[in-house]
Amino acid sequence: MKHPKEKKKVGLVSLGCPKNQVDSEVMLGSLLQAGYELTVEESEADIVIVNTCGFIDQAKEESIETLLEMGELKKSGRCRALIATGCLTQRYSGDLLDEIPEIDAVVGTGDFPKIASLCEALLNPKRTDERPRLTDTPTYLYQPETPRLRLGPRHWAYVKVSEGCNYRCSFCSIPSFRGDLQSRTVDSVVREAQALAEEGVVEINLIAQSLTSFGWDRRKKGELVALLKELTRIDGIHWIRLFYTYPTDFTDALIDLMAEEEKICRYIDLPLQHIDDRILRKMNRKGKRKEIEQLIRKLRDRIPGVTLRSTFIVGFPGETEKEFRALSDFIRETEFDRLGIFTYSHEEGTSAYPLGDPTSEKVKLKRQGTLLEMQRKISRRKQRKLIGTTQTLLVDGLSKESDLLLEGRLEGQAPDVDGVVLINDTAGKAVNAGEFVSVRMTAAHDYDLVGEVVEREAGPGETQKEKALLPMISSLPHG
Numbered sequence: 001m002k003h004p005k006e007k008k009k010v011g012l013v014s015l016g017c018p019k020n021q022v023d024s025e026v027m028l029g030s031l032l033q034a035g036y037e038l039t040v041e042e043s044e045a046d047i048v049i050v051n052t053c054g055f056i057d058q059a060k061e062e063s064i065e066t067l068l069e070m071g072e073l074k075k076s077g078r079c080r081a082l083i084a085t086g087c088l089t090q091r092y093s094g095d096l097l098d099e100i101p102e103i104d105a106v107v108g109t110g111d112f113p114k115i116a117s118l119c120e121a122l123l124n125p126k127r128t129d130e131r132p133r134l135t136d137t138p139t140y141l142y143q144p145e146t147p148r149l150r151l152g153p154r155h156w157a158y159v160k161v162s163e164g165c166n167y168r169c170s171f172c173s174i175p176s177f178r179g180d181l182q183s184r185t186v187d188s189v190v191r192e193a194q195a196l197a198e199e200g201v202v203e204i205n206l207i208a209q210s211l212t213s214f215g216w217d218r219r220k221k222g223e224l225v226a227l228l229k230e231l232t233r234i235d236g237i238h239w240i241r242l243f244y245t246y247p248t249d250f251t252d253a254l255i256d257l258m259a260e261e262e263k264i265c266r267y268i269d270l271p272l273q274h275i276d277d278r279i280l281r282k283m284n285r286k287g288k289r290k291e292i293e294q295l296i297r298k299l300r301d302r303i304p305g306v307t308l309r310s311t312f313i314v315g316f317p318g319e320t321e322k323e324f325r326a327l328s329d330f331i332r333e334t335e336f337d338r339l340g341i342f343t344y345s346h347e348e349g350t351s352a353y354p355l356g357d358p359t360s361e362k363v364k365l366k367r368q369g370t371l372l373e374m375q376r377k378i379s380r381r382k383q384r385k386l387i388g389t390t391q392t393l394l395v396d397g398l399s400k401e402s403d404l405l406l407e408g409r410l411e412g413q414a415p416d417v418d419g420v421v422l423i424n425d426t427a428g429k430a431v432n433a434g435e436f437v438s439v440r441m442t443a444a445h446d447y448d449l450v451g452e453v454v455e456r457e458a459g460p461g462e463t464q465k466e467k468a469l470l471p472m473i474s475s476l477p478h479g
């Protein structure tokens with residue numbers, strides 16, 4: 001047992017999507033501010049926090065497995081308290097407390113800023129056996145002043161602009177536990193982005209449940225455009241990327257701005273879920289096949305070279321072989337640049353739940369496999385076309401594959417979800433994380449590329465003066 005005056009150590013396991021990662025970062029920020037020491041070794045921690053995901057089956061299973069694993073740590077006396085936070089907790093707090101007795105407290109998706117005072121209460125030797133349950137408020141909007149310890153690399157950041165969602169896709173449980181749409185203000189997001197730029201962030205990844213609905217809860221339909229205009233004026237920010245857009249939310253004003261503004265990445269994450277009109281109706285998705293196809297044509301016409309990422313669900317209740325083939329043909333013809341395929345997850349609390357789950361796991365996995373294999377070939381073909389071209393790349397640092405390689409990303413490669421460019425030759429130049437360089441592509445794999453540095457490049461919107469400056473900066477010791 002630790003000596004009382006020693007700083008208490010907290011370990012946090014962050015599961016799920018980037019939105020959950022931001023919540024984890026806010027918890028870590030408030031714990032640090034409250035004087036806790038943070039450790040990546042849960043076995044060394046006095047308190048372990050598991051920030052869970054509760055979206056679909058696979059994610060729920062992973063969260064429960066992690067809680068059970070950390071429960072073992074507690075049973076063996078290596079940690080004194082276990083806290084479950086996040087989406088699974090907001091959805092099933094009672095069940096979790098019943099099923100996993102090692103859990104000492106549950107914190108939902110709106111109360112996690114209270115994590116430090118909860119830890120204090122749990123470490124208090126006079127504490128009662130009561131197991132606190134903080135799940136009353138599903139939504140919390142952090143602000144620029146909110147303490148946040150960012151987990152990712154220094155030079156890019158996720159910025160969550162809103163929480164909750166007003167759409168009611170019939171397969172989706174998120175509104176049932178994250179609540180209705182609540183947007184931060186433009187001023188709040190801009191001040192955060194300015195602070196991030198001062199910290200050396202050059203790429204901002206805007207996230208939300210439905211990004212293009214930003215401001216709608218304040219009856220301000222065009223607020224995303226206003227926000228983007230402000231963000232493009234921030235010195236030091238060179239890439240602004242949009243995640244989780246909704247097809248029928250795209251306005252001409254938004255498309256025009258993306259086409260005009262060099263700092264806004266020609267990259268669109270556009271989850272479509274399906275393309276067959278009957279299935280889209282059953283999914284309670286807005287927009288029909290015709291509108292979606294028109295939108296994609298418009299995006300590709302108005303934003304040349306735009307990278308389109310999408311996600312689809314296979315095996316939705318009642319999806320016929322014919323409707324699956326329609327989806328498969330659509331994906332073959334559209335040739336998305338990036339693609340995710342999920343198998344339908346039968347989620348209680350969703351309006352599709354009463355439809356049952358008639359499509360067997362075998363058929364779902366077969367359909368998922370067919371589309372992923374098709375996409376692998378499409379991606380490989382597109383990647384090969386880049387060989388011999390010279391592209392602007394943001395260096396992320398040493399490659400996860402080998403210390404002999406650096407890796408970075410093109411404007412069309414988002415962090416964490418897309419492929420990377422492996423740099424195997426820097427032409428003797430000092431190249432550091434957070435820098436923009438010019439890279440000639442020399443080889444292509446299904447999702448990754450290989451390239452060599454040809455020139456250190458001025459980032460989009462960066463002055464030649466700044467370009468001249470950076471070699472000096474790059475020789476400074478790493479931040």
Ligand code: SF4
Nearest residue numbers: 165167169172174209
């Ligand atoms: S847009 Fe649909 S899928 Fe996305 S969070 Fe909202 S309800 Fe869920």
